[in-house]
Amino acid sequence: FVTPDLCPVCSGIKFIERSEGESVVLPCRIDQRIPPPIAFYLKRIWLNATEVVFQYTKFDFSASNPTDKNRISLNGDPSNYSVDVTISNLRTSDTDRYICEYIVKRASSEDERIPGTTEFFLLVSADIPSPMDLELIGMCAGGSTVIPCFAPHNEDLAVEGVTLKRKRGRAPVEVVYHSKWHHNGVHSQFPAERVELSSESGPGGITHKLTLQRLQPNDSALYSCQLLQSGRPASRTSLGRRVFFVSVQDSSYPTLLYALSSVVGVLLLILLVVGTVVIFKGKANRSTKSHPQAEIYEEMIGMQSPSRKLPPRHLEEVESSEYRNCSVKKSCPENYYESPSGALFPRKASQK
Template structure:
C-alpha cells in the first residue's frame, strides 16, 4: 500500500512540475514589423525602482533596463535604436516596443522588476506574464504556434498533419526543427535514415490512432535535453506529393525543455514532501482516534446512569408488593363474609336466599 501511495504521489509531483510553468502569450510577427510587450506587476508595498526586459531560450541575456525616472539602457546599440519605452517602473506597469523585427528576435521574453529593500539586497520580482515572440520571414500566411513544455529527460508528443488536410494513405513522415536563424533541419524521415542531429530511432516513436478524419499520427520525442528546445513541425508524406523541403509547416510547436530532471531521481525534495505528507496523515489519524474515543466515552456517560435508576425503582417496588398483597387478601376475605367478624348478626341479605326457607 505504501509503495502504491509513493508511486501515486511521485506521479502527481511530476505532473504538476511538468505542466505548471506560468502564463505565456504567443505573438507572431513578420520581418520588419513591430511588437509591444507590456510589463505589469501587482502593487507592492514598496514601489519598484527599476525593470529588466530579458530573453531566455536562444539567448539568455538582458534586452533593456530602465531605472525609475530615467531613460532606459541597453548593451546592444541596435536594440536601443529599435526600442522605445512608455511608462515608469514605479507605476507597476509600462510598455516596451521593439520595431524593425528580424528572425533573430524570435525568443522567449519576460519582465523582471527591482524592488528596493533597506535591510537586504534588492528583490527581483518576475512578472507573471511571459511572451514567446515568433518572427517569420514568410509573409504568405500565418503560423499556428503551440507550446509544449517538459523537463530534461521527458518526452513531447507532436501531432502530425497531412498537407492540405488530405487523409489519404500515408507513405512517410518527417519532423523538422529550427532554432532561431539556423536553417530548418530534417530530424526524422521514414524514407531516409535519421540525420546527425542526435535524434536516433530510439528517441523517436510514431504511433497512430483512429480519429474523426481517419487515422491520426503522433510523433513522440523522448529523452529530451535543454538543447533540444526549438520550433518543430511534423508533416505526413502522401503518395504522389513532393516533400515540402526545408520549411516548417503551418502548425508549429515550440518545445521548451526545462533544466530540471523529470521523474523521482532527485529524492531530496521528494523525501521532504513525503515526510511532510506522512506527518500530516499521522496527525489526522491521531486526531480522528481521539475524536472517536471521546465520542464513545460521551455516549457511555449518557447511557450508564439509567441502570442504577431502574434498579433503584425496582428495589423500591419489591418490598411494597407484599403489603399490597396482604391488603388485597384482607378485603377479599371480608368480602365473602359480607360483614366483619365479632359483630352482631348481620341483617338479612335479600340478595341471597335463606338457607332452608322460601320466600314469604
Template sequence: MTGIRYLASLWIVVITLSGFVFCSEVSFVERLEGESVLVPCHMEPRGSLRPFGLYLRRTWLRPTEVFFKYTQNDASVNESFRDRVTVSGDPSDRAVNVTISQLRAADTDHYICEFMVERVGSVDEKIQGSTETFLYVTADVPGSMDIDPIPTCAGGSAVLPCHTPNREGSAVEGVILSRQRGRAPVQVAYHSQQHLSSLFPTERVQLSSAPRPGGITFHVTLLQLQPEDSGLYSCQLLLRGRPNSSTSLRGQVFFISVQDDRCGCSSYPTLIYALTGAVGVLLLLLILVGCVVVFKGKASQRPKSQSQAPIYEEMIGVQSPSRKLATLRLEEVESSEYKNCPVKKASSGNRYESPSGALFPRRDS
C-alpha cells in the same frame, strides 16, 4: 472548535502556497519585419514589496539583456536595440509596457521580464513577471503558416499531431519531423527510417496512432526536452511511393518553447489538486469527529434507567424491594412493642392535671 482551527490553518497554508507558486502567462506573437510589438511587463503584488528596477531579457536564440531601467530613470538599452525600444511606466508601479519597433528577423526570441526587489541584509531578489512573450519575426505575410505555441518546462514533453493529407490512401511507412531555429535552415529533427541522421535519439521519441473518421491520426511525442530544443516544428507522414521533402516546414507548424528550471507551470495544477484533496479529506474527518463528539455528549447527559424505576413504581402503586424491606422491619418492631407494652390512649384533657383513678380519687372542690 479545535477542528475548525485546524481547518482554518490548512486553508491559510493553501492560500500561502497558492500565492507563492508562480506560473507565467505565455503569449505567442508573429510580426513582419519592420513592424513593432508590445511586450507587457507585470508583477503580481506581494505584500508591500515594490521593485526598484526592471530587466527585459531574451533567453532563447541569443540570450542577452535588452535593457535595464532603474526607477525614475531612463533605461539603459542594448546596442542592438538602441533607438528601437520605448518604455512607458515605472518599475515601482509593477507595470511597464515595452515597445520594440523596426523589427528584424534576428529579433525572433523568447522575452521575459525580471523585476528587482531589495532585500535588507541579503542579495536583491529577481522576480519574473507574470507574462512571457515569444516573438517570431518573418519576412513572409503573417498567417502564411498555421503556428501553434506549445510551452513546456525543461525535462517535459510535447505531443505533435501529424495531419498530412493522405487522400490516395497510400500506406504510411513512418513520419519525418522538421525543425527550424530562428532564421536558420530547416533541419530534420527525426526520421523514423533514418535514426542515425535524426537530432533526437530514439529513446526520446514515441510514435502512436489512433483511428479517426477520415483515417488514422499519427502523433509524435518528444521527451526530455531542453531549452536548446526550442524552435519551430512540423510533422509529415512518410507515404509509400511518394517523394518526401524536408527542406521547409509544411502544414501545421508548432512553436515549442522549453523554459528553464524556473518554470513551475507543470506542477501548479498538481499542487492545487493535491491541496484541494487534502482539504476535502480533512473536512470529512472533522465532520466525522464532530458527529462522534456530539453523540458521546448526548449519551453522557442521558439519565440512567435505574433512577426511573422508583417513579414508575410509585405511579403504579408498587413499592421497590428496599422500601418493602424497610416496611416489614417497621411492622415487626411495632408489633413487638404492641405485644410487650399495653397501649394507652392519651387523654384529651390538660396534661398538667393530677391523674385520677382508684389510687387517686377525684376530689370535688
C-alpha cells in the same frame, strides 16, 4: 497551455509573429506589492541569452547593445508595476523568447527578482508569415511530448512516412525523417532512444504521431510533423499547417531542494543555539546547588554548617566579634539574628 506542478514556467506564454521591418509591443506586468519595484529588465533567454534593456525607476533606460536603443522605446515606470517595451524595425535576429524581470529592494537581504506574468515568444520572418495553427506545450526538463503528424494538403493518400521539422532561427530544419523507402528507416538529429513513432486507428482513420522524450531546455522550438504521402513531394523549407511551440523549462526540483536544505540548516542552527543555552544554564544551576550559601542567621551567630565544620576557636572569634561595636551600658536590641539569646544560645553571665 498546461505545465506540471513545481515547474518554474511563467503563468503564460504569448506567441507573436512579425515580418522584418515591423514593430512589436511587449507589455510587462507584475502584481502590485509592497515595496514597489526599483528597477526593470527585459531579457532574451533562448537563442541569444542576454539582457536587452535595463531601467532604474525615474531614470532613462539603457540598452545592452547601444545600436538597439534607437529602435527601442519604453512606456511606464518600474515603480508602477507596468512597463511597455516597443521594438521597431524588427530583424530576423530578434527571434527569441523574452521575459520581463522586476527588482524589489530588500533591506535585510539580497534584492528580490520577480518575473513578469507573461513570457513572449517572438518569431520574426523574412517574408510574409503564412497563417498557422499554433499550440503551446510547456513542460519541465526531462519530460516528453507527443506531436501528431498531419497531411500537408488534407488529402487522403497512402502514407509512406513522416517528417518532423524544427524552427529556432530563420529557417526550419528537418530533425526527424522516417520513410519506408529509406534504407535506414529513420533519420533523426535526436538520439534514437528519444524518438518514438507510433500509429493508431481512430474514427477518422489511422493517425501517426511522434513522441519526443527526455527533452531539455535547448530543445525548445517550433515543431511541425507532416505525413509523407504517395505522389506528393515533401516540403523541407517550411513548417506545416499545424505548429507546436514546445517550451522546456529547467526543473525546479534542485531549487526546491536547495530551499528546503537552507530552511533545515537554519532550524538546526537555531536548535544548536537553544541547546547550548540550555546546557550552560543547567551547568550553572548544578554549580549553584553544589555550593549552597549559609543561611543568614547561621552567618550572624556563627552556626556551623553541616557541609563545613568550623573549629571551636573560630566560634569564639565569631561570638566576640558580634559585640565589638556594642556599648557595655547599652545593650543591643533583642533580635535573634543580631543578639543570640533565648533558646538558640543561653545568655552568658557577662551579658546579663
